[in-house]
Amino acid sequence: MKRWWAVLALGLMGCVxxxxxxxxxxxxxxxxxxxxxxxxxxxxGEAQPVVLGERSLSLSKGPQGSPLGVPEALRIDGEPLYRxxxxxxxxxxxxxxxxxxxxxxxxxxxxxxxxxxxxxxxxQLAGPFSENSAQSVRAQAALPRFDRLSRPETExxxxxxxxxxxxxxxxLFEVEPPLPPLRFRPAPSAQQTTALAVQxxxxxxxxxxxxxxxxxxxxxxLQGGQxxxxxxSPMAYLAANPSQxxxxxxxxxxxxxxxxxxxxxxxxxSRAVAFFWGQKPTGGYSLQYMGSQLLGNTLRITLRLNSxxxxxxxxxxLTSPFVVLEVPGRFTRVEFVxxxxxxxxxxxx
Numbered sequence: 001m002k003r004w005w006a007v008l009a010l011g012l013m014g015c016v017x018x019x020x021x022x023x024x025x026x027x028x029x030x031x032x033x034x035x036x037x038x039x040x041x042x043x044x045g046e047a048q049p050v051v052l053g054e055r056s057l058s059l060s061k062g063p064q065g066s067p068l069g070v071p072e073a074l075r076i077d078g079e080p081l082y083r084x085x086x087x088x089x090x091x092x093x094x095x096x097x098x099x100x101x102x103x104x105x106x107x108x109x110x111x112x113x114x115x116x117x118x119x120x121x122x123x124q125l126a127g128p129f130s131e132n133s134a135q136s137v138r139a140q141a142a143l144p145r146f147d148r149l150s151r152p153e154t155e156x157x158x159x160x161x162x163x164x165x166x167x168x169x170x171x172l173f174e175v176e177p178p179l180p181p182l183r184f185r186p187a188p189s190a191q192q193t194t195a196l197a198v199q200x201x202x203x204x205x206x207x208x209x210x211x212x213x214x215x216x217x218x219x220x221x222l223q224g225g226q227x228x229x230x231x232x233s234p235m236a237y238l239a240a241n242p243s244q245x246x247x248x249x250x251x252x253x254x255x256x257x258x259x260x261x262x263x264x265x266x267x268x269x270s271r272a273v274a275f276f277w278g279q280k281p282t283g284g285y286s287l288q289y290m291g292s293q294l295l296g297n298t299l300r301i302t303l304r305l306n307s308x309x310x311x312x313x314x315x316x317x318l319t320s321p322f323v324v325l326e327v328p329g330r331f332t333r334v335e336f337v338x339x340x341x342x343x344x345x346x347x348x349x
Contacts, residue, residue: 022045022046022047022048023045023046023189024043024044024045024046024048024050024059024074024188024189025043025044025045025188025189025190025191026041026042026043026044026181026182026184026188026190026191026192027041027042027044027148027149027150027153027191027192027194028040028041028042028181028182028191028192028193028194029041029042029149029153029157029193029194029195029196030177030178030179030193030194030195030196031196031198032088032089032092032175032178032195032196032197032198033088033198034088034091034198034199034200035088036085036086036087036088037085037086037087037088037089037179038083038084038085038086039082039083039084039086039179039182040068040081040082040083040157041076041081041082041083041182042070042073042081042153043059043073043074043076043082043188044072044073044074045074045188045189046059047059047060047061047074050184050185050186051184051185052082052182052183052184052185057076057077057082057184058076058077059074059075059076060074060075060078061074061075062075064080065080066079066080067156067159067160067163068080068081068156068160069081069156070150070152070153070156071152084182089178090109091109091197092108092109092110092112092173092175092178092197093106093107093108093109093110093112093115093129093173093175093197093199094106094107094109094199094203095107095115095117095125095137095171095199095202096202096203096204096205097202097203097204097205098136098204098205098206099204099205099206103136104117104125104136104137104138104139105134105135105136105137105205106125106129106134106135106136106137107133107134108129108130108131108132108133108134108173109131109132110131110175110176111128111129111130111131111175111176112127112128112129112173112174112175113127113128113174113175113176114127114128114146114173114174115127115129115137115171115172115173115174116142116144116171116172117139117169117170117171117172118162118165118169118170118171119139119169119170119202121141122141122142122143122144122158123139123140123141123142124139124140124141124142124144125137125138125139125140126138126140144158144172146174146194146196148192148193148194149194157196161198164200165200166200168200168201169200169201169202170198170199170200171198171199171200171202172196172197172198172199173196173197173199174194174195174196175195175196175197176195177193177194177195178195179195181193217327217328218273218289218292218301218325218326218327218328219325219326219327220289220323220324220325221263221272221324221325221326222252222253222260222263222322222323222324223287223321223322223323223324224321224322225283225285225286225319225320225321225322226255226256226319226320227251227252227253227254227255227276227320227321227322228250228251228252228253228254228255228320229251229252229276229278229279229320229322230279230318230320231276231278231279232278232279233278234275234276234277234278234336234344234345235275235276235278235345235347236273236274236275236276236334236335236336236344236345236346236347237251237273237274237275237276237347238271238272238273238333238334238347238348238349239265239267239271239272239273239274240267240271240332240349241267242267244272245262245265245267245272246262248272248274248324249262249263249324251274251276252274252276252322252324263326265326269328269329269330270326270327270328270329271299271326271327271329271330271331271334272324272325272326272327273299273301273324273325273327273334274322274323274324274325275287275301275303275322275323275336275344275345276320276321276322277305277320277321277322277344278320279318279319279320280318280319280320280321281318282308282314282315282316282317282319283308283314283315283316283317283319284307284308284312284314284315285305285306285307285308285319285321286306286321287303287304287305287306287321287322287323288303288304288306289301289302289303289323289325290302290303290304290339292327294329294331297331297332297333298331298332298333298334298335299327299329299331299333299334299335300334300335300336300337301325301327301334301335301336301337302336302337302338302339303323303336303337303338303339303344304338304339305338305344332348332349333346333347333348333349334346334347334348
């Protein structure tokens with residue numbers, strides 16, 4: 001098995017075995033579970049005794065015969081790896097499902113180099129993630145990989161973590177090792193440490209959706225039933241500058257003597273819009289503004305169209321109902337709809 005990182009570390013660190021010492025190297029994995037912390041240590045190289053604290057460990061060659069075993073790794077007192085179990089450490093990160101929507105939300109309490117989710121199959125969560133951050137993430141199908149672990153080590157690790165999951169999703173967060181590496185005598189020629197925070201299960205949390213932007217609040221500049229517009233078909237008008245406003249105003253007030261002055265509109269912040277229902281044969285027709293909604297660059301305005309009831313006594317004269325509004329925003333299209341959502345007329349710049 002090629003352990004390129006061990007060879008590189010050996011060259012950089014200058015850890016040349018002393019006379020009588022035999023070279024070996026170490027791969028340590030720190031697993032941070034919610035209820036405990038485990039250290040897994042794989043040894044490679046020459047069989048020999050080593051000392052950890054007051055304990056002597058016998059490194060030997062031989063078949064592994066265990067799911068945790070890694071080819072070419074040494075046996076430690078007859079076991080495929082050395083393992084310690086200690087108290088839990090504070091949670092490094094957490095992945096949850098947001099409600100509503102079901103999106104994945106990752107909250108990192110410390111920097112997370114990479115994150116992986118098993119929920120029937122393995123996926124990678126885009127990273128890295130900075131300390132004290134929270135964000136919505138997407139899962140992309142991929143098998144976990146860690147720079148400091150060989151493929152056989154990774155496969156043995158994942159198999160054990162999945163064996164413990166009990167049907168629950170599994171999340172792995174690659175973080176900076178929180179514990180100092182174990183110290184062996186004689187010192188190994190190279191030592192790599194990987195830390196993984198392990199989460200079993202996904203909690204669901206309520207995600208407060210950002211409030212929808214408020215609908216533009218229009219100001220009625222003028223409305224009535226005697227516009228100079230004499231076509232029978234409805235028409236929408238949108239003014240974004242003083243020249244367009246003047247044309248709109250003449251169309252709305254051309255039948256009035258004297259014509260009312262053109263109102264002032266700040267076109268850097270607002271638009272003027274108008275709806276002309278079209279020429280009607282009698283009186284009794286009117287418009288009522290009901291509401292508006294900004295959809296991207298389109299303003300949708302809802303109007304109630306009031307027609308005279310059958311048998312009503314009406315003015316026997318041509319009328320042309322209209323309404324002119326000033327609406328905040330820099331939208332480029334306006335649509336007028338009735339209370340049933342039917343499009344009445346639209347126009348754009």
